[in-house]
Amino acid sequence: xxxxxxxxxxxxxxxxxxxxxxxxxxxxxxxxxxxxxxxxxxxxxxxxxxxxxxxxxxxxxxxxxxxxxxxxxxxxxxxxxxxxxxxxxxxxxxxxxxxxxxxxxxxxxxxxxxxxxxxxxxxxxxxxxxxxxxxxxxxxxxxxxxxxxxxxxxxxxxxxxxxxxxxxxxxxxxxxxxxxxxxxxxxxxxxxxxxxxxxxxxxxxxxxxxxxxxxxxxxxxxxxxxxxxxxxxxxxxxxxxxxxxxxxxxxxxxxxxxxxxxxxxxxxxxxxxxxxxxxxxxxxxxxxxxxxxxxxxxxxxxxxxxxxxxxxxxxxxxxxxxxxxxxxxxxxxxxxxxxxxx
Amino acid sequence: xxxxxxxxxxxxxxxxxxxxxxxxxxxxxxxxxxxxxxxxxxxxxxxxxxxxxxxxxxxxxxxxxxxxxxxxxxxxxxxxxxxxxxxxxxxxxxxxxxxxxxxxxxxxxxxxxxxxxxxxxxxxxxxxxxxxxxxxxxxxxxxxxxxxxxxxxxxxxxxxxxxxxxxxxxxxxxxxxxxxxxxxxxxxxxxxxxxxxxxxxxxxxxxxxxxxxxxxxxxxxxxxxxxxxxxxxxxxxxxxxxxxxxxxxxxxxxxxxxxxxxxxxxxxxxxxxxxxxxxxxxxxxxxxxxxxxxxxxxxxxxxxxxxxxxxxxxxxxxxxxxxxxxxxxxxxxxxxxxxxxx
Numbered sequence: 001x002x003x004x005x006x007x008x009x010x011x012x013x014x015x016x017x018x019x020x021x022x023x024x025x026x027x028x029x030x031x032x033x034x035x036x037x038x039x040x041x042x043x044x045x046x047x048x049x050x051x052x053x054x055x056x057x058x059x060x061x062x063x064x065x066x067x068x069x070x071x072x073x074x075x076x077x078x079x080x081x082x083x084x085x086x087x088x089x090x091x092x093x094x095x096x097x098x099x100x101x102x103x104x105x106x107x108x109x110x111x112x113x114x115x116x117x118x119x120x121x122x123x124x125x126x127x128x129x130x131x132x133x134x135x136x137x138x139x140x141x142x143x144x145x146x147x148x149x150x151x152x153x154x155x156x157x158x159x160x161x162x163x164x165x166x167x168x169x170x171x172x173x174x175x176x177x178x179x180x181x182x183x184x185x186x187x188x189x190x191x192x193x194x195x196x197x198x199x200x201x202x203x204x205x206x207x208x209x210x211x212x213x214x215x216x217x218x219x220x221x222x223x224x225x226x227x228x229x230x231x232x233x234x235x236x237x238x239x240x241x242x243x244x245x246x247x248x249x250x251x252x253x254x255x256x257x258x259x260x261x262x263x264x265x266x267x268x269x270x271x272x273x274x275x276x277x278x279x280x281x282x283x284x285x286x287x288x289x290x291x292x293x294x295x296x297x298x299x300x301x302x303x304x305x306x307x308x309x310x311x312x313x314x315x316x317x318x319x320x321x322x323x324x325x326x327x328x329x330x331x332x333x334x335x336x337x338x339x340x341x342x
Numbered sequence: 343x344x345x346x347x348x349x350x351x352x353x354x355x356x357x358x359x360x361x362x363x364x365x366x367x368x369x370x371x372x373x374x375x376x377x378x379x380x381x382x383x384x385x386x387x388x389x390x391x392x393x394x395x396x397x398x399x400x401x402x403x404x405x406x407x408x409x410x411x412x413x414x415x416x417x418x419x420x421x422x423x424x425x426x427x428x429x430x431x432x433x434x435x436x437x438x439x440x441x442x443x444x445x446x447x448x449x450x451x452x453x454x455x456x457x458x459x460x461x462x463x464x465x466x467x468x469x470x471x472x473x474x475x476x477x478x479x480x481x482x483x484x485x486x487x488x489x490x491x492x493x494x495x496x497x498x499x500x501x502x503x504x505x506x507x508x509x510x511x512x513x514x515x516x517x518x519x520x521x522x523x524x525x526x527x528x529x530x531x532x533x534x535x536x537x538x539x540x541x542x543x544x545x546x547x548x549x550x551x552x553x554x555x556x557x558x559x560x561x562x563x564x565x566x567x568x569x570x571x572x573x574x575x576x577x578x579x580x581x582x583x584x585x586x587x588x589x590x591x592x593x594x595x596x597x598x599x600x601x602x603x604x605x606x607x608x609x610x611x612x613x614x615x616x617x618x619x620x621x622x623x624x625x626x627x628x629x630x631x632x633x634x635x636x637x638x639x640x641x642x643x644x645x646x647x648x649x650x651x652x653x654x655x656x657x658x659x660x661x662x663x664x665x666x667x668x669x670x671x672x673x674x675x676x677x678x679x680x681x682x683x684x
Binding site: 085 | 393394395396400401402407410411412413414417418419420422423424426427428615616618619627628629630654658664666667668669670671672674675676677678679680681683
């Protein structure tokens with residue numbers, strides 16, 4: 001994931017072996033939920049929906065607009081613009097390896113990719129469809145989708161739930177294995193530069209990996225449980241003020257529970273060098289600065305510049321191999337359009 | 343071409359054999375200019391640029407946003423929205439087979455794809471970059487582009503001219519052969535339905551093909567010359583009023599020459615069923631209505647409904663086979679972003 005590096009609550013946990021947290025190579029595929037098994041047809045339907053701007057009110061945005069698969073799975077912007085050009089509330093997180101996250105969205109408000117995937121379609125500052133009946137009605141006007149849903153889910157199956165299932169199935173294929181880090185973990189000790197190896201040691205010694213552990217560097221809880229952390233832990237410093245890191249209260253905006261103020265999902269580190277700018281508000285423009293901010297805001301540590309450099313080298317080594325994706329042919333509406341002009 | 347069907351100036355020219363205009367199957371590839379030969383590397387560079395939203399000021403739009411290769415090479419909107427959500431002046435024409443057009447843009451103001459391709463990048467109601475020095479400066483910050491331009495054009499070669507050349511090279515591969523119409527022209531008489539065959543006869547008898555001739559149905563002049571036509575020829579009817587077809591003065595907006603008022607490039611018919619809504623202002627929502635409008639506005643002919651249906655069947659038979667295109671990996675700027683937030 002993009003844009004936030006949540007380090008450890010405590011600088012000292014790493015000293016004790018019982019607090020050691022594992023870093024592991026990326027599995028070939030994520031966990032597949034029993035009620036949404038993968039199939040070639042379902043993945044293809046999900047891919048088609050993912051690239052279809054007709055899921056936005058005026059046809060200006062597809063999922064891929066803000067979670068761009070030609071880039072790091074986001075848009076390299078602080079916040080994305082909506083279908084009509086208005087600023088969104090938080091930075092677009094990467095879609096790559098999102099299937100390894102145990103909860104979805106910055107505030108972890110959805111437990112599954114299925115539930116996440118349908119959210120932006122009806123968000124007024126994202127794709128802007130008024131409601132799901134309208135989405136379903138529009139897709140029913142596109143004969144190719146009727147055929148595709150029929151094949152995958154049975155007759156009369158264009159529903160919010162099945163749109164989410166198809167999109168989630170496609171997203172579970174968006175996995176980037178074989179990064180220098182993964183090669184290193186598989187035994188190729190030359191895959192990481194000395195700098196990156198020092199960085200790898202540092203993130204464990206400093207305590208970053210207490211939270212950023214596991215194959216996705218986003219914690220090791222079970223699917224649906226989520227891995228959460230307070231951010232910033234140390235709010236009284238110049239970084240927190242400069243980058244407005246206390247404005248958004250995170251999970252509190254969902255639960256309204258006082259203890260959830262400034263609680264956030266632990267984001268992934270994978271491909272993080274591709275997803276500047278950083279943090280939930282996209283306020284930090286560079287990865288080196290993001291590392292400095294995290295060390296200070298989470299651990300009250302002032303890293304030395306050579307330490308920052310080494311950690312950045314390690315984080316960059318998580319950039320994986322991206323699967324080849326052919327652009328889908330979107331099913332047409334012959335001689336007419338189904339999108340709104342505004 | 344999207345959205346306009348410019349029929350004949352004269353209903354009667356088609357009666358005389360010397361005025362007969364040829365319909366022909368699509369060649370395998372368009373004319374390649376001598377000063378911009380195709381190469382695998384150049385086409386790949388052009389494809390990469392085509393999909394790169396960093397060519398827009400705030401990273402929200404790539405060429406593909408408005409000329410979507412997953413669709414009919416446009417966006418199925420009357421007019422596209424700019425990088426910040428403002429409406430553009432005219433409807434996005436299709437990029438498919440644009441290499442067969444002998445002049446570019448609705449008003450034919452550019453003679454080559456090379457010159458056309460760089461226009462939208464610095465158009466304030468399109469991608470909104472302030473000027474080309476800024477575009478070049480931004481691309482120079484992306485190491486992968488420096489390498490790619492070096493290989494294709496030599497050292498220090500990121501220039502407006504070479505950006506146009508690379509984009510044009512890619513666009514010359516965006517060809518859709520093998521439509522039912524093309525199969526028919528190659529001798530498979532079963533490729534067209536009886537309805538489409540009647541439509542094919544009709545467009546010739548009624549006179550549409552006096553302008554919409556040649557392999558691209560956009561006239562037969564030489565590359566760079568352009569095929570132009572007045573539209574509407576008969577302005578005094580309800581269609582012209584209803585669809586505001588006299589507001590935009592077409593080529594006059596470029597040349598300021600009185601005779602160029604309401605003169606337009608003859609657009610292609612290929613894949614026209616995929617590119618609703620129609621005409622330069624996108625005001626006509628359906629293909630059948632576009633056929634009625636053209637017959638009345640250009641020929642003062644009121645087509646019967648069965649004639650409209652047959653012509654639509656024929657026009658739909660020009661939908662071709664689309665090449666498979668793999669999404670490019672856009673070269674990254676590690677740990678930083680190069681797009682503006684606004």
